[in-house]
Amino acid sequence: MVDPGDAGPVLDHLKSEGLRLEAILLTHHHTDHTGGVDDLLVHAFANDPQHSLAIIGPAGEPIGGLTRRVTQGDIVVLPDTDISLHVIDVPGHTAGHVAYFTEQVDNGPALFCGDTLFAAGCGRLFEGTAEQMWSSLQKLAALPDETAVYCAHEYTLSNLKFAAHILPNDRAIQARFQQVSAQRARSEATVPSTIGIERQTNPFLQCKNADAFATMRKQKDSFRG
Numbered sequence: 001m002v003d004p005g006d007a008g009p010v011l012d013h014l015k016s017e018g019l020r021l022e023a024i025l026l027t028h029h030h031t032d033h034t035g036g037v038d039d040l041l042v043h044a045f046a047n048d049p050q051h052s053l054a055i056i057g058p059a060g061e062p063i064g065g066l067t068r069r070v071t072q073g074d075i076v077v078l079p080d081t082d083i084s085l086h087v088i089d090v091p092g093h094t095a096g097h098v099a100y101f102t103e104q105v106d107n108g109p110a111l112f113c114g115d116t117l118f119a120a121g122c123g124r125l126f127e128g129t130a131e132q133m134w135s136s137l138q139k140l141a142a143l144p145d146e147t148a149v150y151c152a153h154e155y156t157l158s159n160l161k162f163a164a165h166i167l168p169n170d171r172a173i174q175a176r177f178q179q180v181s182a183q184r185a186r187s188e189a190t191v192p193s194t195i196g197i198e199r200q201t202n203p204f205l206q207c208k209n210a211d212a213f214a215t216m217r218k219q220k221d222s223f224r225g
């Protein structure tokens with residue numbers, strides 16, 4: 001489980017699928033990503049006091065109770081599987097934010113990037129600089145095109161409104177805006193995206209340097225679509 005902000009839906013899913021939670025991965029310290037951890041721990045202990053639940057999170061963030069603290073270059077092997085995840089430092093949204101990349105989930109590579117890269121957007125700068133965030137996004141953009149991007153929020157439609165506002169003549173952005181509008185009208189999720197789609201239609205990945213990124217991020221902060 002990645003970034004359980006709320007234990008309820010996780011417990012419902014575990015129950016309906018007959019699964020036991022083995023590991024929690026955290027990308028950063030914000031409560032809407034970590035708020036469910038305590039309840040999941042209590043539940044795991046109540047089910048089996050002998051069972052140790054792995055709680056893996058960034059070394060550079062103020063998060064208590066981690067069983068392992070990770071940073072750039074570390075590899076996490078999920079318990080009882082051959083799934084390994086590479087840890088990537090992606091400061092900017094918060095100071096010690098990390099992302100997890102694996103080549104081995106389902107049908108291809110996958111990225112769990114918290115609040116750094118969003119579908120058609122990126123996280124706000126709360127603790128880091130524009131320079132840091134721009135570098136972090138460039139690292140993620142260098143992953144294989146087919147990488148599934150599991151970002152942590154469904155912000156795609158409002159992000160595309162901004163993208164279409166600043167790049168009104170971009171056909172790929174217009175096409176994605178139409179597609180995502182239709183998906184959201186049917187209450188469908190637009191996550192995961194892919195790195196290839198993001199490279200094509202995410203304006204923040206198209207910034208040539210940190211200054212251009214800083215300007216765009218400021219525009220987005222004050223944008224009311």
Ligand SMILES: [Zn+2]
Binds near residue numbers: 028030093115
């Ligand atoms: Zn956050």
